[in-house]
Amino acid sequence: MSNHPQRRPLALVTGASAGIGAAFARELASRGYDLVLTARRRERLEALAAELESAHGSHSTILVADLNQAGAPAQIAAELDERGLGIDLLVNNAGYGIPGHLRDQDWPVHRDFLQIMVSAPVELAWRLLPGMLERGHGRIIxxxxxxxxxxxxxxxxxxxxxxxxxxxxxxxxxxxxxxxxVNTCAVCAGFTLSEFHDVNGARPLMNRMPKWIWLQADRVARDALGAVERGRIVQISGLLYKTIYLMTKYLPDWLLLRMSARRSRHFRVQVAQPLAERQAD
Incomplete structure (x- = not known):
């Protein structure tokens, strides 16, 4: 634990309104953390905050933010400073997917995606690291x-x-x-039960996939928190996905790319084309 004067350790979770983000919030609250919850949907954050306080006595600060806006990370950091909140653990969780090929979407769609998936996590880490280093303790997931x-x-x-x-x-x-x-860990999960596939339009295909390939969000959160405390830098959740990763280390590139091409064609027929047709209606 850090030596700063806060009564309880404090974690910031982005994309906390559902799925893996909400699972992290619940797991952290059960471990004695207070939370800073950020996402776009205030009502969901408020409901989660009430749940965490009732179940664990955890206090949650709600910061509504849309991380596809370039100024959002700086705004979050400024509000934390204004409230005197020092973050001990950052969970960069917010994210989504864009189905289809590169030219299927206008550039602003890809620009916003890269802002959320790449720029925002880096900037939040950059802005919160000084406090962690000053206190001599921090965790970034x-x-x-x-x-x-x-x-x-x-x-x-x-x-x-x-x-x-x-x-x-x-x-x-x-x-x-x-x-x-300060420990940092990249959490590499596979298919995880959440709203992710509803957002990107892949739910019909996902519903036809076997149940045994799916991970539970709470398991991903528990595995991740254990890994970052142990100093593990890359955490792969689930035996299936560890096996898949090991296979890619030993199979030749030409074979992997051929397998990838077949999987891509299947996805295009089953998901991307029907989604494009629905959007055109």
């Missing part, structure tokens, strides 16, 4: 994905790329600051 560890696919063009960036960013950050009390 970046929610990446197994998609960032294996070959990319056609469709969802920027998703795997953004997650790969978070993995490399986390590795560098961990090596730079672990000697000063």
């Amino acid at each position: 970046n929610i990446a994905s197994v998609a960032g560890l294996i070959p990319g696919t056609a469709g969802h063009t920027l998703y795997a790329a953004s997650k790969s960036f978070l993995v490399k960013f986390s590795q560098s950050l961990a090596l730079e600051y672990r000697g000063r009390g």
